[in-house]
Amino acid sequence: GCGEKNETKENSSSEKFTFRIGAGHVVENITWTTAMEEYFVPTVTEKAKSLGYEIEWVKSYGGSVAKLGEALEAVEGGILDFTYVNYGFEPSTLKIHNIDFRVPFTCPDPEVVSKAAAGLFDKYPDEFSNAFQKYNQTSLGIGVTDNYCIYSTKPIESVEDLKGMKIGGGASYLYWLENTGATAVQSSLNDGYTSMQTGVYDAMICPLGSAYGMKLYEVAPYVILTDFGSKMAGSLTVNNDTLNGLPEDLKDVILETGAGYTEAEAKLTAEKYASDLEGLEKAGATIIQLSDAEKERWVEVIPNVVQSAVDEFNEAGYQTIEIYNAYWDELSKNGYDMVIDWELK
Amino acid sequence: MKAFMKIKTGYETFLSYYSSAGALLIAALMCVITFDVVARTFFNYSFQGTAEIVANSIVAIAFMQFAYCLAVGKHVRTTIIYDKANEKAKLYLDLFSYLIGFCVFVILIHPALEVFLAAVSSGEFEGEGALRIPTWPTKLAIFIGYVTLLIEYVIHILDTIFKIAGKNQEVKV
Amino acid sequence: MSTLQITVLSFLLLIILVAMGVHLGVSLLSCSIVGMILAVGNYDVAVNMVISTAYNSLKDYIFGVTPLFILMGLLANLSGASGSLYDSCHLLFRRLKGSLGYATVVANAIFAAVTGVSIASAAVFTKIAVPQMRKHGYEKKFSVGSVAGSSILGMLIPPSVLMILYGTASGTSIGHLFVAGVIPGIITTVVFMFTIWLTIKVKPDTVPNMDEAVQTMGRKERMSIILKPWPMILLILVSLGGIWLGYFTPTEAGGVAAFGALLLVIANKKFTPKGFLEVLRNAGVSTGSVMFLLITAQMYSRALAVSGAINLVEDFILSLHMPPMLVVIMFMIIFLVLGCVLDSTSIVLLCMPIMCPIIANYGYDLVWFGIISIIAIQIGIISPPFGMSVFTVKSALGDIGSTDGDDISVIDIFKGSMPYIAGMVVVLVICIAFPKVVLLAL
Ligand code: NA
Ligand code: NA
Numbered sequence: 001g002c003g004e005k006n007e008t009k010e011n012s013s014s015e016k017f018t019f020r021i022g023a024g025h026v027v028e029n030i031t032w033t034t035a036m037e038e039y040f041v042p043t044v045t046e047k048a049k050s051l052g053y054e055i056e057w058v059k060s061y062g063g064s065v066a067k068l069g070e071a072l073e074a075v076e077g078g079i080l081d082f083t084y085v086n087y088g089f090e091p092s093t094l095k096i097h098n099i100d101f102r103v104p105f106t107c108p109d110p111e112v113v114s115k116a117a118a119g120l121f122d123k124y125p126d127e128f129s130n131a132f133q134k135y136n137q138t139s140l141g142i143g144v145t146d147n148y149c150i151y152s153t154k155p156i157e158s159v160e161d162l163k164g165m166k167i168g169g170g171a172s173y174l175y176w177l178e179n180t181g182a183t184a185v186q187s188s189l190n191d192g193y194t195s196m197q198t199g200v201y202d203a204m205i206c207p208l209g210s211a212y213g214m215k216l217y218e219v220a221p222y223v224i225l226t227d228f229g230s231k232m233a234g235s236l237t238v239n240n241d242t243l244n245g246l247p248e249d250l251k252d253v254i255l256e257t258g259a260g261y262t263e264a265e266a267k268l269t270a271e272k273y274a275s276d277l278e279g280l281e282k283a284g285a286t287i288i289q290l291s292d293a294e295k296e297r298w299v300e301v302i303p304n305v306v307q308s309a310v311d312e313f314n315e316a317g318y319q320t321i322e323i324y325n326a327y328w329d330e331l332s333k334n335g336y337d338m339v340i341d342w343e344l345k
Numbered sequence: 346m347k348a349f350m351k352i353k354t355g356y357e358t359f360l361s362y363y364s365s366a367g368a369l370l371i372a373a374l375m376c377v378i379t380f381d382v383v384a385r386t387f388f389n390y391s392f393q394g395t396a397e398i399v400a401n402s403i404v405a406i407a408f409m410q411f412a413y414c415l416a417v418g419k420h421v422r423t424t425i426i427y428d429k430a431n432e433k434a435k436l437y438l439d440l441f442s443y444l445i446g447f448c449v450f451v452i453l454i455h456p457a458l459e460v461f462l463a464a465v466s467s468g469e470f471e472g473e474g475a476l477r478i479p480t481w482p483t484k485l486a487i488f489i490g491y492v493t494l495l496i497e498y499v500i501h502i503l504d505t506i507f508k509i510a511g512k513n514q515e516v517k518v
Numbered sequence: 519m520s521t522l523q524i525t526v527l528s529f530l531l532l533i534i535l536v537a538m539g540v541h542l543g544v545s546l547l548s549c550s551i552v553g554m555i556l557a558v559g560n561y562d563v564a565v566n567m568v569i570s571t572a573y574n575s576l577k578d579y580i581f582g583v584t585p586l587f588i589l590m591g592l593l594a595n596l597s598g599a600s601g602s603l604y605d606s607c608h609l610l611f612r613r614l615k616g617s618l619g620y621a622t623v624v625a626n627a628i629f630a631a632v633t634g635v636s637i638a639s640a641a642v643f644t645k646i647a648v649p650q651m652r653k654h655g656y657e658k659k660f661s662v663g664s665v666a667g668s669s670i671l672g673m674l675i676p677p678s679v680l681m682i683l684y685g686t687a688s689g690t691s692i693g694h695l696f697v698a699g700v701i702p703g704i705i706t707t708v709v710f711m712f713t714i715w716l717t718i719k720v721k722p723d724t725v726p727n728m729d730e731a732v733q734t735m736g737r738k739e740r741m742s743i744i745l746k747p748w749p750m751i752l753l754i755l756v757s758l759g760g761i762w763l764g765y766f767t768p769t770e771a772g773g774v775a776a777f778g779a780l781l782l783v784i785a786n787k788k789f790t791p792k793g794f795l796e797v798l799r800n801a802g803v804s805t806g807s808v809m810f811l812l813i814t815a816q817m818y819s820r821a822l823a824v825s826g827a828i829n830l831v832e833d834f835i836l837s838l839h840m841p842p843m844l845v846v847i848m849f850m851i852i853f854l855v856l857g858c859v860l861d862s863t864s865i866v867l868l869c870m871p872i873m874c875p876i877i878a879n880y881g882y883d884l885v886w887f888g889i890i891s892i893i894a895i896q897i898g899i900i901s902p903p904f905g906m907s908v909f910t911v912k913s914a915l916g917d918i919g920s921t922d923g924d925d926i927s928v929i930d931i932f933k934g935s936m937p938y939i940a941g942m943v944v945v946l947v948i949c950i951a952f953p954k955v956v957l958l959a960l
Pocket of ligand 2: 857858859860897898899900901902903904905906
């Protein structure tokens with residue numbers, strides 16, 4: 001069974017546990033999973049060892065057990081003990097967790113966003129942390145994306161340039177294109193390369209680093225630094241039966257290491273962003289920085305997309321404005337002030 | 346026995362229509378995709394949702410074929426032992442194969458129904474905005490796929506049992 | 519239960535079920551349910567995982583490729599293009615002794631570019647090529663052997679159901695596999711032509727002397743027959759070229775190519791609503807049997823991953839400290855042995871979930887591994903005692919009746935196919951030794 005305790009040989013002193021860990025993403029190039037492999041797994045193993053436990057990991061990344069939209073369900077049932085749940089793939093089960101994706105032009109710094117997200121989880125435990133309990137799991141730590149930008153097949157200097165373009169991206173942030181005259185095409189990063197190569201769309205909204213890993217610049221050599229922001233994107237979760245079946249000291253190790261995941265993942269993401277930006281320049285991509293004035297013009301063109309999110313989440317029973325303001329306060333506390341005043345009501 | 350054959354023929358005729366309906370969806374996909382490519386190439390126009398339509402209907406198309414594939418013997422099986430067996434042993438091997446299939450789909454049928462009902466009652470969807478697609482139609486197609494398969498297995502099992510009984514009688518006479 | 523026990527138990531169960539003739543998909547399904555229950559220790563969870571896999575495993579744009587390319591192949595055949603293709607190739611090789619043999623290989627290679635399954639090639643060319651060769655006095659083993667042998671090209675040259683299955687099982691891009699299959703496919707075609715040349719050199723009386731009727735044909739008439747299949751060639755160039763140039767996704771290429779083949783049917787005045795519906799229904803049934811395998815294979819590979827079996831086998835093979843290339847060669851030998859008793863689809867579905875992670879771990883390219891595996895596995899369709907293509911040729915012969923009364927046995931077909939096995943081994947060695955051959959086009 002999950003997190004099962006293996007009967008150990010009499011002469012062996014260490015107690016042995018087997019954990020199944022997996023995710024829809026591969027480990028390479030995706031910081032959420034990289035942090036699981038490079039931080040969470042070795043740290044838990046190490047700390048457990050010092051307490052006299054031996055941990056064996058059965059690993060299944062890249063969707064070999066659960067695809068991107070199946071992570072929550074896989075841990076709920078106990079097929080996996082640990083996974084990374086992307087909020088974007090759970091629009092009907094983890095609704096409010098997607099609030100950050102609905103706002104363009106937020107904080108570009110993953111480490112700040114990560115701290116603010118953790119603060120938000122602390123302040124609104126019922127809405128955020130406890131929402132996972134309904135699915136028989138516990139959110140241990142939070143993962144963030146790096147700064148969203150646009151990879152494009154042609155230069156984009158102003159919001160007018162978007163007119164007539166077909167632009168791909170995840171459903172939860174295609175709202176940012178409303179009224180710009182661009183056609184939104186729902187798509188995932190996995191399809192980005194071929195879709196832009198074949199002309200299914202001309203540009204794609206995506207996190208700079210993940211897209212760099214998939215060599216999107218080969219087909220879309222213009223990288224527009226729009227500073228849509230780094231987003232709180234998902235949780236590292238553990239199955240509750242697994243967690244509660246562990247000896248107290250080992251359970252503490254899991255909780256403690258899981259909480260540390262938030263910081264470790266953000267640090268990794270920030271480092272990767274810097275090196276990927278350098279890599280892009282070396283690869284000969286044309287990098288275009290969108291000016292603050294142009295960002296404000298963009299906001300004037302699109303409808304109040306955050307207000308529409310507020311209305312939608314209110315209808316689902318959340319105190320949405322309060323939560324948004326609390327999140328932005330958290331960002332501010334950690335050193336980032338929102339550039340755009342969304343005037344929510 | 347006659348009544349059974351009538352039911353068998355009737356049901357398999359129904360399956361052939363049901364699978365043909367799925368096959369027509371393939372032609373529809375062909376048209377949608379060609380239309381999309383032509384519009385994109387010559388009119389610089391892009392449809393939203395072609396990929397979603399294809400992805401979701403593929404599952405439905407597949408599940409609409411399974412029972413008919415079984416009826417006409419198109420599911421892949423290895424015949425290495427089967428080919429060496431005599432007529433009677435062949436019937437027993439068939440019976441064994443059908444019983445395994447029956448057991449598997451008996452197990453799956455109830456959870457598949459629950460998953461479908463849950464999708465209906467919670468109004469579950471995928472994607473957002475204009476491309477919000479409800480999940481229940483695909484889940485219904487899957488459930489029907491299991492039900493039709495299960496019934497066809499029952500028919501195959503009875504059919505094989507009748508054949509075995511008939512063979513035994515022949516021997517006695 | 520330990521991982522090892524679960525693995526051994528569910529694998530044994532799988533082998534028993536498959537051998538007893540339980541449908542391959544049902545066997546995979548049963549073993550994934552049993553394996554999941556043993557690994558997770560909870561019946562409901564295991565069954566729900568299987569249910570979820572059924573919903574999620576096919577729900578991807580790329581799987582549109584399967585029914586569309588199947589439909590394209592059936593429509594191309596309905597249009598009569600395969601017959602005119604064969605006549606065209608016959609005339610192209612008219613100056614060579616054994617021209618109908620070369621024509622069989624080359625027409626098969628071109629037809630392979632519109633069909634995704636080898637048994638389709640075998641069935642179609644048994645009906646077109648065998649009667650012609652028998653009429654002109656080609657030896658019977660040579661005639662049926664060339665059809666069965668060159669039907670291998672059906673799944674080696676894209677589109678290929680085997681590549682779709684491999685892509686799914688290994689998580690490799692189906693588009694990349696399609697592109698990578700072209701050059702090895704062409705090499706195989708050339709090697710097969712050389713095989714025929716060598717056969718005729720060694721035993722000159724297997725084929726008659728050159729065909730008089732063809733030699734005396736007028737130039738104008740000849741050109742019109744040679745050029746007749748041009749629309750089909752165009753269709754192939756557009757669809758495969760489109761994928762290669764990145765203008766189409768494989769699914770789009772399938773849709774456009776199927777539509778083009780439909781136009782071809784209409785242009786050749788072969789369109790009837792009844793005939794079209796029949797083709798659609800055949801496409802539906804073929805799609806159904808492939809998709810059933812795609813779904814159940816993913817369940818099986820998930821069960822393997824959940825139970826930890828994949829890690830277990832991987833650790834074991836790594837612990838042997840063999841040179842990676844030796845492991846690759848060992849896998850190829852496993853394919854050849856399995857090919858004697860199992861069909862190609864089963865081999866891909868049973869082996870890839872275990873082998874691919876190991877190969878990836880060594881740092882090999884999974885597209886390359888996929889192509890060399892398909893070459894090795896495809897040898898199985900003509901190797902005795904169980905050879906899918908050989909049986910197909912035999913049953914298609916029954917449909918047309920023997921031309922001159924002598925009965926062609928399964929043994930004859932196996933014997934006639936032997937030279938092509940040798941040819942395939944040569945191609946396999948080339949592709950293993952020079953991975954560039956496979957990866958050049960990417
Ligand atoms: Na092919
Ligand atoms: Na064989």
